[in-house]
Amino acid sequence: MPEKADIPRSVAVVGAGQSAAVAARTLRRRGFTGAVTLIGDEPYAPYQRPPLSKEILDGSQTADGAVLLSEDWCRDNDIVLRLGAAARRIDTAARAVELADGSRVPADRVLLATGARARRLPGVPDDERIVHLRGMADALRLRELLRPGGRVVIVGAGFVGSEVASSALARGATPVVLEQAQVPLAGVLGPRIGAFCADVQRTSGVELHTGETVSHVHTTPETVVVTTRSGLEVAGDAVVVAVGALPNTEVARASGLSVSNGVLVDEHGRTSVPGVYAAGDVACHKHPLYERCVRVEHFDNANKQAMVAAKNIIGRAAVHGEPHWFWSDQFGLNLQHCGDPHAWDRLVVRGSLAERDFIAFYLSEGVLKAAFAAERGGDVYAAKELIARGARPDPDRLADEDTDLTDLMEHAEPVGDAAGTGGN
Numbered sequence: 001m002p003e004k005a006d007i008p009r010s011v012a013v014v015g016a017g018q019s020a021a022v023a024a025r026t027l028r029r030r031g032f033t034g035a036v037t038l039i040g041d042e043p044y045a046p047y048q049r050p051p052l053s054k055e056i057l058d059g060s061q062t063a064d065g066a067v068l069l070s071e072d073w074c075r076d077n078d079i080v081l082r083l084g085a086a087a088r089r090i091d092t093a094a095r096a097v098e099l100a101d102g103s104r105v106p107a108d109r110v111l112l113a114t115g116a117r118a119r120r121l122p123g124v125p126d127d128e129r130i131v132h133l134r135g136m137a138d139a140l141r142l143r144e145l146l147r148p149g150g151r152v153v154i155v156g157a158g159f160v161g162s163e164v165a166s167s168a169l170a171r172g173a174t175p176v177v178l179e180q181a182q183v184p185l186a187g188v189l190g191p192r193i194g195a196f197c198a199d200v201q202r203t204s205g206v207e208l209h210t211g212e213t214v215s216h217v218h219t220t221p222e223t224v225v226v227t228t229r230s231g232l233e234v235a236g237d238a239v240v241v242a243v244g245a246l247p248n249t250e251v252a253r254a255s256g257l258s259v260s261n262g263v264l265v266d267e268h269g270r271t272s273v274p275g276v277y278a279a280g281d282v283a284c285h286k287h288p289l290y291e292r293c294v295r296v297e298h299f300d301n302a303n304k305q306a307m308v309a310a311k312n313i314i315g316r317a318a319v320h321g322e323p324h325w326f327w328s329d330q331f332g333l334n335l336q337h338c339g340d341p342h343a344w345d346r347l348v349v350r351g352s353l354a355e356r357d358f359i360a361f362y363l364s365e366g367v368l369k370a371a372f373a374a375e376r377g378g379d380v381y382a383a384k385e386l387i388a389r390g391a392r393p394d395p396d397r398l399a400d401e402d403t404d405l406t407d408l409m410e411h412a413e414p415v416g417d418a419a420g421t422g423g424n
């Protein structure tokens with residue numbers, strides 16, 4: 001799509017979720033007065049997904065409480081919501097987005113914010129009682145299936161699976177979790193912190209089976225039965241498949257964009273096609289801090305990338321280069337993680353795993369790369385700063401409760417553009 005130096009007259013956002021909402025708000029707050037259309041295939045105005053496995057599932061929040069952009073706000077701010085409308089491709093030559101119903105939305109610039117979908121297990125039948133949790137409709141259906149005295153089988157002990165187990169307990173149902181790894185989350189957080197997560201589940205009342213790979217799921221009129229390769233057979237009123245997510249790249253592929261584990265974007269959110277941007281779970285981002293293309297499925301990243309893309313769309317140079325950050329609420333604990341968990345050679349713990357009050361630091365060749373904490377949001381905030389600065393903190397001082405983490409920032413400078421979501 002030819003990109004003119006001037007401000008676009010129209011912006012279309014494909015997808016009407018977290019990134020779309022933040023982009024629309026940013027465009028208007030930054031004074032963009034042209035046409036803004038959000039095209040979303042769900043029937044709902046943009047809403048937050050984190051409560052789907054937490055407050056909405058345990059019943060402490062209604063669907064309305066998760067709304068990000070209400071239809072009234074959109075009307076008042078002249079944002080057109082095309083809901084229940086799937087986009088098919090971007091016609092870059094004609095500056096328009098083609099919808100599945102054959103209609104077209106004019107777009108001088110396009111933001112792809114199609115998110116991700118829940119990964120499915122092969123051979124799992126279609127049944128109302130088997131839930132792949134991604135959208136509001138899935139959460140509302142699952143909430144009805146979680147009945148006091150009932151039993152739910154959850155495949156996968158990652159963050160979403162654990163949160164569903166926690167919500168099931170809150171509703172009085174028994175969660176049975178089947179996890180393929182010997183230690184949940186060990187691949188990301190290491191065996192020690194993975195064992196901590198398993199312990200939290202078991203002591204909270206979850207029936208956790210590790211080292212169990214699902215081989216078969218079948219339904220009877222009364223129950224859904226999950227069988228594992230070892231021969232374990234577990235029946236429940238419902239089954240939740242929580243085995244990760246895959247980026248929704250169909251529109252990008254149909255539009256000729258470069259795609260590899262998501263839509264490839266630079267640090268400004270620009271795709272390989274001029275005038276087309278991408279943000280959120282669908283985007284594989286050339287992150288200045290990690291010096292490689294990274295795709296993450298985190299609320300904060302979706303917000304930051306959407307903000308940066310919206311600013312760039314209206315000609316304000318901005319970069320997203322902060323360390324990633326996410327949280328998970330489960331079993332009465334607030335867990336938080338920041339940084340890149342993939343390459344580390346040393347783990348340093350401050351606090352007590354037994355008391356569920358700690359922060360674990362992940363270092364690689366002396367450089368702090370990531371941190372994971374239970375009930376220590378403030379420490380994670382400081383760790384994020386240290387990571388952004390490429391700090392090489394003394395491990396003894398990291399472990400020492402009496403050392404203020406902010407003191408370790410001395411002599412640590414921001415790495416490249418990693419200091420924040422820059423741009424005005």
Ligand SMILES: Cc1cc2nc3c(=O)[nH]c(=O)nc-3n(C[C@H](O)[C@H](O)[C@H](O)COP(=O)(O)OP(=O)(O)OC[C@H]3O[C@@H](n4cnc5c(N)ncnc54)[C@H](O)[C@@H]3O)c2cc1C
Pocket residue numbers: 014015016017018019020039040041042048049050051052053085086087088113114115116133134135160248251279280281282296297298299300302325326327328329
């Ligand atoms: C159950 C659950 C719990 C979560 N909990 C946390 C948490 O605790 N902490 C955290 O940091 N993150 C959490 N997340 C992740 C966070 O919600 C996502 O990172 C965030 O929603 C990503 O925003 P997005 O805009 O990229 O995608 P989404 O919010 O998924 O929005 C994408 C939208 O695009 C639509 N779409 C797709 N294709 C098309 C098309 N062709 N045409 C039109 N529309 C289309 C989709 O249906 C969807 O509505 C959770 C996610 C889930 C599912």
